[in-house]
Amino acid sequence: MSDNPAVHLGPDQREDLADAVRRGGGRLVELADAEAVVWAGGASTFPDGLPESVRWVQLPSAGIESWIEAGTIDESRTWTSAVGAYSDVVAEHAVALLLAGVRGIVGSARATRWLPDEVGPPQSTLKGATVAIVGAGGIGRAMVPALTALGAEVVAVTRRGLPVEGAVDTLPADRVSEVFDRADHVIVAAPATSETKALVGADELAAIGARGWLVNIARGSLVDTDALVEALQDGTLGGAALDVTDPEPLPDGHPLWTAPNVLITPHVANPAHLQGGALADRVEDNVRRFAAGEDLEGVVDLSRGY
């Protein structure tokens, strides 16, 4: 606990983050005098050999693979990532993708004539629909309020199946296969691991069905792309809205580019220019917590790797 903690901001003196440190009750100091470091750059420029006085480091990204690979993160102090800080922005993109699919916006956006009967498959509505969120971590949970406000029922899948607020049901990961049949639409938001590779294949796509939309805002590897192309061609899946693809970037001429019921946004669910505000909010909150001796948000657990 430190009433007015000494915080080093690097590598640059970003105005928004300097303000956030001050709003959180901190004062900006040189690295040698710092109790805490707020780092807004990459792993490659991170200072070697932090002073022992540094008890906490705030990293700027939600994923910390590059920091682990670089060996930056040690066990002698607390490290926090920005995990969760960007959840709302990514969740909004997922809801936007699902609505664009369900409401026939993909076909309309491509039309250059007034063709009410030819702009795609019949529209549906989320009102009364069941939406599965596969991987209801911070991002997945952040989708629930908007989906339920639109009248959808949410079924969540999490690692252990502990209840997700606002969901009518939460299943553990080992029962994920059940939700593809049960849901009208499926949003993939799970981390990319060896267990989630090609989690959504031909059987899962067929189970979602000819009126259903698949949304992927996680990683391309979670969906079997060849199976997806086939399901769309055969009409066993209604449509797909993807912010991530496999391979990524999706190559020119790939059949998904011209499929009628496919929407691809080029990995822009969390665009850099929208991250500044979210990181500043997190920095302010964590500096305030640090000053008050409270638990910090986004503490890294090296044994879990995030």
Next chain:
Amino acid sequence: MSDNPAVHLGPDQREDLADAVRRGGGRLVELADAEAVVWAGGASTFPDGLPESVRWVQLPSAGIESWIEAGTIDESRTWTSAVGAYSDVVAEHAVALLLAGVRGIVGSARATRWLPDEVGPPQSTLKGATVAIVGAGGIGRAMVPALTALGAEVVAVTRRGLPVEGAVDTLPADRVSEVFDRADHVIVAAPATSETKALVGADELAAIGARGWLVNIARGSLVDTDALVEALQDGTLGGAALDVTDPEPLPDGHPLWTAPNVLITPHVANPAHLQGGALADRVEDNVRRFAAGEDLEGVVDLSRGY
């Protein structure tokens, strides 16, 4: 009040509506024996000279202009329209249009290559944005929960400015000009009247601004189309997502069809195939209310014309 009201269903014996009448506590009878009529057809086929025993007629549409013109609606009994029954479906479309604009989905839907930096204007987010709903009647009000769940602040405009639940502020219609400056994005949901004709012109579009989106799910006449084309060309408005246009249908070759930041859905916010369920819900509810002697939903006031 009538415990088990005698309801005539016409012109066809639609199964979903027959079930709704029964679920509401009614029994189906011939017209001559009816206390109430549920009419699922147009004005032209409506029976001439209803029996005096008919105390209530449920019409299938939200707007009743055609019934007023046909002289069907008399003062000797209660008439109800389906006003409000379809609000959620239309409101969902408005939210879908706004998100498609804000999240860069219009450009992405048209892209046939992975072009993260070229798919349109910089994305923004509804989180922390101010969204004005101009005309917060049943449809406008139905948008508020989803918009606030996404973190937007809603400013509403209604005829008299009485508070709208969930909005941070509600202005009366004679102060509508204030909201275009105040809001980041504007959704037009007001009825088409002589007072709302070209309500959104060059000044209002410039006030919404270069990052803002205009959404119109009301009637095309509320927006000055020529001023809109000009504002988009000059970049004084960020983009427009329109379910209705003026003229409508928008003619082939119109500049809006090929403007980069314009999304046009061809008046499909309330598609016929999604109306059945909503009408059945309204019929069930109103039959139950009729049986219980309660106020009916959507009572027509001939003096107001709706």
